[in-house]
Amino acid sequence: NFQEYSWAQKDDKRAMKYLKRAAENEDAVAMLKYGVILTDIELPFSDEIAGRKYLEKALDAGKIEAAIRLGYLYANGVGVPIKLEKAKEYYKQAIDGGAGPVPDLEYGKFIKSQYNVDDDDDEKILEEANVYLKRAAEAGLKEAYEPYYSSLMLMNLSGDLSTSPN
DSSP states (O other): OOOOOTTSOOOHHHHHHHHHHHHHTTOHHHHHHHHHHHTOTTSTTOOHHHHHHHHHHHHHTTOTTHHHHHHHHHHHTSSSOOOHHHHHHHHHHHHHTTOOHHHHHHHHHHHHTTOOTTOGGGHHHHHHHHHHHHHHHHTTOGGGHHHHHHHHHHTTOOSOTTSOOO
16 A cells, blocks of 8 residues: 655655565566556656566566556567567457456457558458457446447447447
């Protein structure tokens, strides 16, 4: 549990030092958190290569949530070359491992991003994306609503799209 005190100065460097120490001591939660922080390219202390290694160690230690972030890294080329098949494997591992609705959302968006409106065969891509986006939306993940509805509209499916899928 974390308690913030108005008299205590926030010290990100010190917090990262303690988190790194816990991650180096093979604490699975710390490895996951440290890996996620290091792979956030918007933070001043990002180190995508080290972050990926901590995420892989966290995954090996049983933190299935690490697979979500690893999928994102490979899908977007963050600290690694873009490898769509590897991204797909990590997303599917997170889904199959029961990491909740977030991997459904991320995998659905990933699949949908490969849709080409000019390719008639790509309707199968939207159908696959919708399976995962719908599941995330039905789980109450509000971030899934827009991608799910836009996929439905792309497929020209009928129905009232103004209500939530719940």
